[in-house]
């Protein structure tokens with residue numbers, strides 16, 4: 098995660114970020130948007146992580162949150178932005194925009210030992226040898242990449 102402040106820039110590195118299951122406003126949101134349950138948990142977790150990081154660094158407001166979402170993830174970007182905008186109300190991230198960068202999926206084939214990158218949503222077959230013994234290496238999750246605070 099990269100934390101961008103108004104005048105100085107500092108870089109934080111993070112591993113692939115895993116969404117946790119929370120409580121609180123998300124429970125209400127799930128009642129309102131049951132079809133977006135997956136995205137509600139992710140948005141809530143994103144907000145919790147970002148707000149905590151912002152406060153830890155001594156800042157009072159989040160301007161934007163940038164995330165990288167792999168094309169092989171099951172996250173609906175449209176739904177995520179929708180529930181994020183609903184959950185951020187009343188928090189220090191109320192004016193924050195969620196910026197989503199979709200990244201390609203990379204995989205490794207067990208049969209031919211080849212590595213590949215695809216722009217498709219899901220990978221079921223190795224593009225080199227056609228084997229279905231593929232392991233997704235990246236592009237199947239979500240990473241909080243940058244936080245803009247003031």
Ligand SMILES: [Zn+2]
Nearest residue numbers: 206209223226
């Ligand atoms: Zn292969």
